[in-house]
Amino acid sequence: MAVLDIVALALITIHFGVPIAYYHYLKKKWFSRPWNIKIDPNYKPKVTIIIPTYNEAEFIEKKLDNIYEQDYPRDKVEVILVDSASTDGTPQLINRWKHRHPELKLRLLEEPVRRGMNPALNYALKHVLQDIEIVIFTDADAFWEKDTLKQVVKYFADPEVGAVTTCIAPLETKKNHLEEYYRSYYNILRVAESKAYSTPVHNGALIAYRKKLLDRIGGIPTYTGNNDSTPASLIAFMGYRAIQIDDTIVKEPAKRKEFWRKVRRAQHLILHFLKTKDYAKKLNIYKPNIKFETIWRIQFYLHIINPHLLCIALALLLYSTILGSGISLGLLALGAILLLVPVFRTWILTQIQLIIAIFRNILTREIVWSK
Ligand code: GDD
Numbered sequence: 001m002a003v004l005d006i007v008a009l010a011l012i013t014i015h016f017g018v019p020i021a022y023y024h025y026l027k028k029k030w031f032s033r034p035w036n037i038k039i040d041p042n043y044k045p046k047v048t049i050i051i052p053t054y055n056e057a058e059f060i061e062k063k064l065d066n067i068y069e070q071d072y073p074r075d076k077v078e079v080i081l082v083d084s085a086s087t088d089g090t091p092q093l094i095n096r097w098k099h100r101h102p103e104l105k106l107r108l109l110e111e112p113v114r115r116g117m118n119p120a121l122n123y124a125l126k127h128v129l130q131d132i133e134i135v136i137f138t139d140a141d142a143f144w145e146k147d148t149l150k151q152v153v154k155y156f157a158d159p160e161v162g163a164v165t166t167c168i169a170p171l172e173t174k175k176n177h178l179e180e181y182y183r184s185y186y187n188i189l190r191v192a193e194s195k196a197y198s199t200p201v202h203n204g205a206l207i208a209y210r211k212k213l214l215d216r217i218g219g220i221p222t223y224t225g226n227n228d229s230t231p232a233s234l235i236a237f238m239g240y241r242a243i244q245i246d247d248t249i250v251k252e253p254a255k256r257k258e259f260w261r262k263v264r265r266a267q268h269l270i271l272h273f274l275k276t277k278d279y280a281k282k283l284n285i286y287k288p289n290i291k292f293e294t295i296w297r298i299q300f301y302l303h304i305i306n307p308h309l310l311c312i313a314l315a316l317l318l319y320s321t322i323l324g325s326g327i328s329l330g331l332l333a334l335g336a337i338l339l340l341v342p343v344f345r346t347w348i349l350t351q352i353q354l355i356i357a358i359f360r361n362i363l364t365r366e367i368v369w370s371k
């Protein structure tokens with residue numbers, strides 16, 4: 001066996017071995033444990049729900065109905081919509097809806113030009129009332145269950161909890177497939193990390209923050225386009241819990257350009273992993289915590305380093321095949337056949353998206369993205 005083949009095989013073993021080992025460790029050790037958090041279902045503080053909109057005419061009325069139907073005291077909820085110069089009549093639809101539902105506190109802020117989601121959210125944050133304890137960001141096309149707000153808020157009864165996100169699933173999922181999504185690789189990983197301490201990756205479809213902590217980090221940083229993983233991880237670096245819960249699910253419609261949407265999300269995550277820890281230190285909020293540090297490092301490795309191992313291994317195998325190695329050819333053929341297995345195919349696709357994202361960040365950071 002040639003040296004090239006051995007090196008390639010070693011890289012492949014590491015590439016697949018680390019995430020598989022990490023997943024099984026978390027699943028076995030943490031996933032089924034009870035929360036080490038003081039949860040109180042009767043805790044009902046005042047919340048502000050902020051919805052950023054850019055050309056959301058298709059979803060916005062359904063979204064507002066969805067918020068309206070939440071099982072939570074209405075006098076404790078305020079909704080702030082922040083629109084950035086939509087061209088499809090979104091603000092008009094919001095105003096009409098507001099007119100029909102005067103009993104829900106709702107404000108529409110309009111920005112004259114589009115600067116991106118995070119600048120819009122920071123603008124909205126300035127309008128949140130003083131006595132608000134929890135701020136929730138939610139996408140216009142993310143649909144909650146009736147009890148989602150209640151489920152999310154009950155974790156904040158514990159003063160250690162600073163950020164809460166939920167599991168997500170596609171809107172089109174049938175009831176019997178939902179269970180699969182609850183139990184999918186990423187949801188298991190993130191809930192288990194949350195039970196161990198905190199997860200560094202959150203879902204912007206719904207992300208709830210303790211308002212005073214958002215203030216302490218000076219709002220949402222704008223070096224990356226996400227409103228979820230970055231503030232939540234800063235809060236975790238501060239010494240608070242930033243968790244993904246598993247007793248409610250938020251659903252999102254499938255998108256036409258799903259591949260590129262994932263590349264953009266990956267771009268944000270890569271910038272997040274490259275910069276957030278230093279940013280926490282710069283803000284002077286960084287408190288060393290061995291558990292979060294370990295989780296952070298593993299996820300840093302999985303997002304930034306691990307995809308490259310696969311690329312290098314592939315290049316070595318191709319080169320070695322050209323040099324006449326039968327083993328390399330065999331491994332390449334095996335890889336091609338394995339692409340027929342959905343889990344393997346999805347994994348490879350994610351690695352490709354991460355690699356594209358790493359290089360695409362050089363061209364554009366996708367702070368404002370096409371819709
Ligand atoms: N006000 C405002 N201004 N809102 C915007 C802008 C903008 O420039 N751009 C996007 N939005 C709104 C959308 O209308 C939507 O409600 C929300 O921000 C998310 O944007 P989508 O275009 O639906 O993107 P997504 O579904 O992929 O969003 C996810 O990715 C982001 C990171 O890449 C979300 O989960 C985000 O919360 C997440 O941070």
Ligand code: MN
Pocket residue numbers: 139141252
């Ligand atoms: Mn969306």
